Amino acid sequence: MTSSIRARFAPSPTGYIHVGSVRTALYNYLFAKKNKGTYVLRVEDTDQTRKVDGSIENLLDVMNKLSLASDEGPSAQGQTGDFGPYYQSERLDLYQKYIEQMIESKKAYRCFCSSERLDEMRINQTAKGLPTRYDRKCLSLSIEESNSRANESHVVRLNVPVNETILVDDIIRGKIQFKSEEIDDQVLLKSDGFPTYHFANVVDDHLMKISHVIRGEEWLLSTAKHVLLYQALSWETPKFAHLPLLLNADKSKLSKRQGDVAVEDFLNAGYLEEALINFLALLGWHGNTDQEIFTLDELIEQFSLERVSKSGAVFDREKLDWMNGQYLKNIISEERYLEVVHKALDSSFDHSFTKAQLDKIFLALRSKLDKAKDINDHFQVFVTPFAEFDYSGTDIQEVMAIESNELLFSLFMDEIDDAETLDSATFKKIMKSIQKEHKIKGKALFMSSRVALTGQMHGPDLGILADVFTKEELIARFDNAKLKLP
RNA sequence: GCUCCCAUCGUCUAGUGGCCUAGGAUGCCGCCCUUUCACGGCGGACACAGGGGUUCGAAUCCCCUUGGGAGUACCA
Numbered sequence: 428m429t430s431s432i433r434a435r436f437a438p439s440p441t442g443y444i445h446v447g448s449v450r451t452a453l454y455n456y457l458f459a460k461k462n463k464g465t466y467v468l469r470v471e472d473t474d475q476t477r478k479v480d481g482s483i484e485n486l487l488d489v490m491n492k493l494s495l496a497s498d499e500g501p502s503a504q505g506q507t508g509d510f511g512p513y514y515q516s517e518r519l520d521l522y523q524k525y526i527e528q529m530i531e532s533k534k535a536y537r538c539f540c541s542s543e544r545l546d547e548m549r550i551n552q553t554a555k556g557l558p559t560r561y562d563r564k565c566l567s568l569s570i571e572e573s574n575s576r577a578n579e580s581h582v583v584r585l586n587v588p589v590n591e592t593i594l595v596d597d598i599i600r601g602k603i604q605f606k607s608e609e610i611d612d613q614v615l616l617k618s619d620g621f622p623t624y625h626f627a628n629v630v631d632d633h634l635m636k637i638s639h640v641i642r643g644e645e646w647l648l649s650t651a652k653h654v655l656l657y658q659a660l661s662w663e664t665p666k667f668a669h670l671p672l673l674l675n676a677d678k679s680k681l682s683k684r685q686g687d688v689a690v691e692d693f694l695n696a697g698y699l700e701e702a703l704i705n706f707l708a709l710l711g712w713h714g715n716t717d718q719e720i721f722t723l724d725e726l727i728e729q730f731s732l733e734r735v736s737k738s739g740a741v742f743d744r745e746k747l748d749w750m751n752g753q754y755l756k757n758i759i760s761e762e763r764y765l766e767v768v769h770k771a772l773d774s775s776f777d778h779s780f781t782k783a784q785l786d787k788i789f790l791a792l793r794s795k796l797d798k799a800k801d802i803n804d805h806f807q808v809f810v811t812p813f814a815e816f817d818y819s820g821t822d823i824q825e826v827m828a829i830e831s832n833e834l835l836f837s838l839f840m841d842e843i844d845d846a847e848t849l850d851s852a853t854f855k856k857i858m859k860s861i862q863k864e865h866k867i868k869g870k871a872l873f874m875s876s877r878v879a880l881t882g883q884m885h886g887p888d889l890g891i892l893a894d895v896f897t898k899e900e901l902i903a904r905f906d907n908a909k910l911k912l913p
Numbered sequence: 914g915c916u917c918c919c920a921u922c923g924u925c926u927a928g929u930g931g932c933c934u935a936g937g938a939u940g941c942c943g944c945c946c947u948u949u950c951a952c953g954g955c956g957g958a959c960a961c962a963g964g965g966g967u968u969c970g971a972a973u974c975c976c977c978u979u980g981g982g983a984g985u986a987c988c989a
Binding site: 437438439441471473474476477538542545549553555556557558559560582600603604605606609610611614616617618619621623624625628643644645646647648649651669671672674676678679680706709710711713715716717719736737738739740741742743745746748749750752756757792793794795796805868869870871872873874877883884885886887888889 | 916939948981986987988
């Protein structure tokens with residue numbers, strides 16, 4: 428942390444954490460780390476009505492899990508950093524101070540209009556096809572009147588200058604111009620004494636010496652207001668970078684209605700933190716090679732805002748699954764894999780396997796999983812009693828109709844019974860010998876035994892069954908299959 | 914409606930005037946491996962929204978059209 432680069436992630440504590448927020452946090456984090464700067468976390472809790480208890484704890488917890496802990500701001504150990512407090516609700520006096528300064532310099536003014544009047548005004552404007560904007564009624568109030576009514580309920584609005592062009596210079600999008608006529612006199616201070624996002628955000632970014640504001644594209648339009656605010660307070664504007672939106676499959680802004688959007692949901696569904704990060708990093712950013720699998724350190728190393736794309740990115744769950752699968756089966760260690768899968772196994776399964784047996788089963792199933800929770804589908808075959816096997820499927824019927832089955836199953840039963848110990852190696856040996864001595868081979872050997880033992884056409888290598896089931900159980904299964912023969 | 918942003922395979926994207934008969938990944942299809950499935954390997958189909966310019970030359974620059982998105986609160 429030696430450079431003056433300071434980026435921030437500024438969520439509001441309204442409950443769950445949207446994956447889009449995580450992407451924004453990630454880019455801020457990567458940018459700060461890449462430039463040896465500081466990554467700040469600030470809580471934008473200026474809307475008292477939307478506050479949800481426990482959101483901050485949850486946020487901190489999730490960010491920690493994702494390895495995106497901040498350098499400054501709230502943490503499990505309290506607030507750290509020299510620019511606190513990092514909760515906007517604890518900075519009210521600061522906002523008050525600058526609001527007064529702005530009223531005094533006429534850059535802002537008190538507005539006493541009722542919300543009823545405002546609503547009515549808007550309805551009329553919409554009816555006439557006009558843009559909905561405040562009509563500036565209270566701007567004409569004299570200083571004296573405004574001051575004398577200061578204890579009445581009111582808001583404070585930005586006095587947008589007339590006939591000016593506001594220039595927003597965005598790192599990702601270039602220069603964007605706005606005419607001041609098109610900008611509404613934004614409320615800066617609400618009647619409950621809390622600042623709006625726009626005001627608090629500008630004051631804090633300045634006071635916290637934020638050098639780069641990296642946030643979602645939904646803020647691009649209001650950036651004009653922010654620039655006006657910086658000018659009104661004679662502050663230098665930070666650099667802006669507006670990130671492309673994360674989209675639903677239908678290209679609308681990624682929302683809850685069309686599937687999970689909370690990181691917690693993905694984590695609970697058995698997605699790995701590093702896979703999620705990797706996937707999110709690639710939604711809107713691309714390095715200058717074809718590399719697709721990145722560690723966090725590699726992302727830091729290669730990240731740059733210049734390589735962030737402009738257009739929105741559809742959150743493609745199929746590719747997420749693929750990427751998570753890459754991590755699950757090829758990238759993470761065996762220990763980590765086992766740990767994750769054990770945790771994902773549904774506790775409602777009724778089984779008596781030992782930890783070591785479960786480990787074996789999970790390892791045998793590893794190549795089949797895209798996410799940890801998938802284990803529950805594949806584990807089913809290990810807990811379904813043979814009495815419940817369903818041989819009615821056409822494919823299975825076909826296999827069951829193979830002539831050599833009766834002999835095959837009897838041979839298996841005898842051989843297994845004769846075996847001293849039973850494990851995958853002996854099971855394989857038994858198969859080999861049957862193949863050799865009785866010329867039962869191919870489908871007639873492998874598929875028949877598979878169907879007899881699992882009631883399924885597909886599944887893991889059969890050897891694993893010999894590893895985790897008793898001789899009696901396997902014999903019983905062959906016996907059962909024999910009875911079900913057509 | 915108004916303002917602003919965006920536009921390469923279904924999706925994520927490479928491409929910054931000649932290297933592009935447009936590359937990678939995912940998904941889909943096929944083959945191989947495997948006497949199952951999966952993994953893995955190999956191969957295939959699939960895109961520069963349209964129209965005008967500029968230029969010797971345009972996916973790349975400009976304009977228009979079309980399409981998509983976002984914002985338009987005393988929410989962030």
